[in-house]
Amino acid sequence: MSSGNDDAVTEPDRPERGAWPERRLGPVVKRRAQVESSTTDQRLLDTQGPVDWLHEDPWRVMRIQSEFVEGFGALAELGPAISVFGSARTPRDSLEYEAGMRIGRGLVEAGYAVITGGGPGAMEAANRGACEAHGVSVGLGIELPFEQGLNEYVDVGVNFRYFFVRKTMFVKYSQGFVVLPGGFGTMDELFEALTLVQTRKVTRFPIVLFGTAYWQGLRDWLLDSVVAQGKATTRDLGLLHITDDVDEAIALVCKGTP
Structure with a gap:
């Protein structure tokens, strides 16, 4: 005899808790659809396999780490710069x-090595002066959509993918900055240094702006707007030195460095 439930909708079978596909990758656990069908070494050795993993965040972390390692290795014995x-x-x-x-x-x-961004223009000029004076001329390049490449006066060059790694190298291996007239990239590096000095992440780090006609307007704005509204102090503004004299710029940036 029929139980009368022949037409009832039955719930599909579900695996027991421990039956879900699961893979552990160190501290990471992946389950169900997130479990990949191949292993890391298979993807490495199978050149015909998918390469999307090259663009995933965990791999980018390794690239970032490798950039720090390469930069530290290239510049560790540079000396004062x-x-x-x-x-x-x-x-x-x-x-x-x-x-x-x-x-x-x-x-x-x-007695200093010279570090620049390694490109043309003002960077090339400083590298050229250092090279022709038989000093150490360093260029820290950056990968950009419009390729620049390192200028011909660079003796030690390192190319970076990531701006933040590159900027770390500028600060770590420099005892000060001389900033010639420049655009957004130059100002990015300038304010990065200013922030680190203001917050005392780095100490004894002079910053010299070369070119009064170019930089005075920026200093006036900082004084009249930023300082005037209490967003910074006159002491913070004193971290910047402006000059048109090459000898004074060198003296200022060398003052107080080891």
Whole structure:
């Protein structure tokens, strides 16, 4: 006899709790649809397999780590150094380019290696001055959609994928910054350094802005708006030194460094 429940809808079978597909990757647990069908070494050795894993965040962490390792390894024995920043668009026949060369040369004569972003313009000028003075000329390049490459006056060059790794190298291996007129990238590096000094993440780190006509407006705005509204103090503003004199710029940036 029929029980009368022949037409009832039955719930599909569900696996027991321990029957779900599961894979452990160190501290990471993946289950159900998140379990991959291949292992890490299979994906490494099978050149015909999928390569999407190369673009996943865990792999990016390894790339970031490798950039730090390469940067530290290349610069650990550099010795005292000063970073010189400025626009990649500075023409070679300009007074700014000439000033960059003189600054690079003067820093070498003062006993420092010269570090730049490794590109053209003001960066090339400082590298050129250091190279022609037979000093150590360093370029820390960055991967960009529009390729620049390291200028020909770089003796030690490291190319980075990530801006934040590159900026760490500038601060870690420099005893101060000289900043020539530049655009957003130059200002990014300038305010990164200012923030680190203001918050005392780094100490004894002079910052010199070269070119009064270019930088005075920025300083005036900081004073009239930022300081005036209590967002910073006059002491913070005193972290910046502005000059048009190459010898003074070198003296200021070398003052107080080890």
